[in-house]
Amino acid sequence: MSRDIAVVAFAQTEHEGEDGGRLEVEILAPVITEIKERTGLKRFGFTCSGSCDYLQGAPFSFVSALDAVGAWPPISESHVEMDGAWALYEAWIKMQCGEIDTALVYGFGKSSQGTLRTIMTQHYDPYYLAPLGVDQVSLAALQARAYMDRTGVKEDDLRAIAARSRAAGRDNPFALHLPDPEEGADYDVAPLRPHDIAPITDGAAAIVLAAGDKARELCERPAWIRGIDHRVEPHSPGARDLTRSESTRLAGERAGATGIEVAELHAQFSHEELILREALGLGDDVPVNPSGGPLSANPLMAAGLIRIGEAAARVQDGTASRALAHASAGPCLQQNLVCVLSGENHG
Amino acid sequence: MRSDPNHVLEFPGGYTRSVGPVIGRFLSELRDGRLVGVRTAGGRVLFPPTEYDPDTGDDVTDEYVEVGPTGTVTTWSWVAHPAKEHPFDRPFAWALIRPDGADTALLHALDLGVFDEGAKPPKSLKSGMRVRPKWRAERTGAIGDIECFLPEVTMINAPTRLEYELRGGRALDRFLEGIAQGTILGHRCPVCEQVIVPMRGLCPKDGVPTTEEVELPDTGTVTTFAVNNIPDPRAPEVPFVSGYVLLDGAGVTMLTLIAGVPAAEVRMGMRVKAAWRPREEWAKSMANIKWFEPVDEPDVPFDAIKDYL
Numbered sequence: 001m002s003r004d005i006a007v008v009a010f011a012q013t014e015h016e017g018e019d020g021g022r023l024e025v026e027i028l029a030p031v032i033t034e035i036k037e038r039t040g041l042k043r044f045g046f047t048c049s050g051s052c053d054y055l056q057g058a059p060f061s062f063v064s065a066l067d068a069v070g071a072w073p074p075i076s077e078s079h080v081e082m083d084g085a086w087a088l089y090e091a092w093i094k095m096q097c098g099e100i101d102t103a104l105v106y107g108f109g110k111s112s113q114g115t116l117r118t119i120m121t122q123h124y125d126p127y128y129l130a131p132l133g134v135d136q137v138s139l140a141a142l143q144a145r146a147y148m149d150r151t152g153v154k155e156d157d158l159r160a161i162a163a164r165s166r167a168a169g170r171d172n173p174f175a176l177h178l179p180d181p182e183e184g185a186d187y188d189v190a191p192l193r194p195h196d197i198a199p200i201t202d203g204a205a206a207i208v209l210a211a212g213d214k215a216r217e218l219c220e221r222p223a224w225i226r227g228i229d230h231r232v233e234p235h236s237p238g239a240r241d242l243t244r245s246e247s248t249r250l251a252g253e254r255a256g257a258t259g260i261e262v263a264e265l266h267a268q269f270s271h272e273e274l275i276l277r278e279a280l281g282l283g284d285d286v287p288v289n290p291s292g293g294p295l296s297a298n299p300l301m302a303a304g305l306i307r308i309g310e311a312a313a314r315v316q317d318g319t320a321s322r323a324l325a326h327a328s329a330g331p332c333l334q335q336n337l338v339c340v341l342s343g344e345n346h347g
Numbered sequence: 348m349r350s351d352p353n354h355v356l357e358f359p360g361g362y363t364r365s366v367g368p369v370i371g372r373f374l375s376e377l378r379d380g381r382l383v384g385v386r387t388a389g390g391r392v393l394f395p396p397t398e399y400d401p402d403t404g405d406d407v408t409d410e411y412v413e414v415g416p417t418g419t420v421t422t423w424s425w426v427a428h429p430a431k432e433h434p435f436d437r438p439f440a441w442a443l444i445r446p447d448g449a450d451t452a453l454l455h456a457l458d459l460g461v462f463d464e465g466a467k468p469p470k471s472l473k474s475g476m477r478v479r480p481k482w483r484a485e486r487t488g489a490i491g492d493i494e495c496f497l498p499e500v501t502m503i504n505a506p507t508r509l510e511y512e513l514r515g516g517r518a519l520d521r522f523l524e525g526i527a528q529g530t531i532l533g534h535r536c537p538v539c540e541q542v543i544v545p546m547r548g549l550c551p552k553d554g555v556p557t558t559e560e561v562e563l564p565d566t567g568t569v570t571t572f573a574v575n576n577i578p579d580p581r582a583p584e585v586p587f588v589s590g591y592v593l594l595d596g597a598g599v600t601m602l603t604l605i606a607g608v609p610a611a612e613v614r615m616g617m618r619v620k621a622a623w624r625p626r627e628e629w630a631k632s633m634a635n636i637k638w639f640e641p642v643d644e645p646d647v648p649f650d651a652i653k654d655y656l
Contacts, residue, residue: 057356114352118432126362127370128395131490133432134454138441141424142454146443149422149474189441190425190468234401238443238452239393242422 005095006215006222007341008208010309011035015203015297017176019112024056028108028204029068035206039218045100047077048091050084050107051301054119065108083107084205084305085327085337091209092228101214108204109300116200124331125235136331137197141189143242143332144271148191150243155191158270162195162295169296176201176297198268203299205306223312223341227255230337237332248279248326251338261320262287264307266328268294275333276326304328308339315343369398372411378488382480384449386410394449415446417499420476423457425468434495438462440472444496456495471498518548527631529623533597535559541598565621567594568647570655574610586610592619592639593655600655607640616646
């Protein structure tokens with residue numbers, strides 16, 4: 001039926017919390033170089049990237065990123081104006097068609113150059129949402145409020161998630177190293193406080209996918225993609241139940257999210273982790289975001305792909321035999337992708 | 348936010364979009380000051396309307412339904428530091444509002460009044476609160492035709508003022524004459540022999556007239572007290588302490604301020620003395636005594652004051 005496809009390599013930048021003076025392509029290039037060296041591959045059957053032109057306010061800015069890949073002689077290439085996790089999905093689909101054995105996937109974003117909240121407002125429905133000037137943090141805070149109203153979860157519970165994420169991030173050389181959340185910190189947009197919100201981050205990540213024997217040749221313990229699915233909900237935050245993530249639940253079900261030993265969730269706000277855990281049926285015994293997660297480093301358009309890379313790394317280093325990665329797009333977890341990775345290529 | 352951008356992405360004059368028949372109907376009704384949703388084949392009312400039913404993907408019907416204008420807040424967030432793109436330059440709430448008769452909710456701003464930058468969310472801001480749109484006078488057919496939503500009226504504030512010329516009565520008048528001279532006067536009851544201060548010309552216990560004047564010292568003992576956290580123009584600061592003081596030799600306590608000591612250190616049985624204003628400021632008023640403040644004497648045992656609580 002479907003081909004066995006695995007993550008065989010993953011590379012990411014040491015992410016930066018402020019503008020380090022490099023262009024997006026300059027941030028990306030070392031990661032591409034590193035992953036080519038690690039795999040020994042110079043050409044790939046397919047290349048797909050995820051980025052957002054609005055981050056630098058220039059049309060087709062992703063095209064210049066191809067300079068980092070080396071696109072001559074002409075390569076087979078595609079791009080999604082989404083997180084790199086969706087670029088990976090496109091590459092996986094392409095590989096399922098059977099004509100190629102390897103794919104390079106990458107995502108990058110430099111969100112320190114503009115006012116991110118204002119930029120993200122341009123992604124919203126232009127009739128009912130964008131003209132109000134509502135921003136992503138305000139919408140996330142609406143969701144946090146609704147979730148706390150339904151479940152009785154308290155702001156201190158959210159801070160505990162931030163504290164755990166930041167502590168884990170301080171052990172991750174690629175994440176921002178952020179201090180413990182301040183008790184009694186002022187609100188940003190209530191009920192969210194600054195530590196509940198993923199930090200502005202510049203960075204990039206790349207993954208190489210390989211099929212079957214090619215994967216075994218390139219990697220001692222490939223992280224096989226046992227299932228991958230993504231689902232989307234209505235855009236309007238007023239037309240769905242913000243306290244649950246039905247799209248995540250469905251994507252998880254379709255991707256076979258059972259027996260998970262560790263999960264990397266693209267939770268860009270602390271309450272999102274709780275909504276996602278519930279949707280995916282992850283119990284308290286399943287570690288979430290041992291990398292520190294997006295609350296420790298959130299390079300836009302790469303952070304979802306990094307979740308897949310980190311989950312794959314847990315499989316490759318043997319700490320987990322079955323790991324879950326999640327990526328999200330849109331306001332209030334509108335669209336969700338779930339990828340289940342396993343050290344076994346069957347089962 | 349950026350004070351001095353070196354690159355701007357802008358559509359000069361704005362970006363023109365067609366709205367289609369469904370959103371167009373909504374915006375036209377909005378311009379007329381009405382909220383309309385659209386009915387789905389399944390009977391739900393989508394508000395604001397979309398061309399499709401998000402549950403099924405089917406086209407909606409062509410039945411438009413007036414909803415609201417009153418609606419219920421389903422969730423909210425509070426912006427303590429508004430950005431320049433936001434509809435207010437002072438703290439405000441975002442809310443999802445489901446108008447009566449609709450099955451989905453609209454996002455809009457909710458104005459709860461004037462707050463200082465950085466203010467915490469007001470207690471009145473709750474899911475379930477009832478709100479109504481505040482319409483702009485000049486409407487163009489855009490979501491901003493609603494300036495914001497406002498809470499439903501649940502309270503009014505009516506002006507209340509009656510004017511009087513009050514006199515304290517003869518006994519109090521005499522008491523204040525004493526205060527004006529820096530003395531504290533009381534009456535001794537001919538029956539129970541307790542000294543009543545300030546005197547009222549009657550013993551409240553025995554119901555007999557009193558006339559025998561007794562001058563009391565301005566020292567006494569705190570019998571009981573309360574820590575007040577609501578500002579009062581007469582009090583030095585918040586928190587302040589109001590308490591009952593049993594003047595030495597008196598048979599009843601006086602209500603007064605207690606100051607010159609942190610609120611947390613005031614205690615029952617504490618010895619205090621009146622703090623008088625400078626003599627040149629004295630008038631025929633209790634304000635001559637600012638408050639009572641501690642003196643360096645041992646506390647009075649509880650048994651000595653227990654009958655005066």
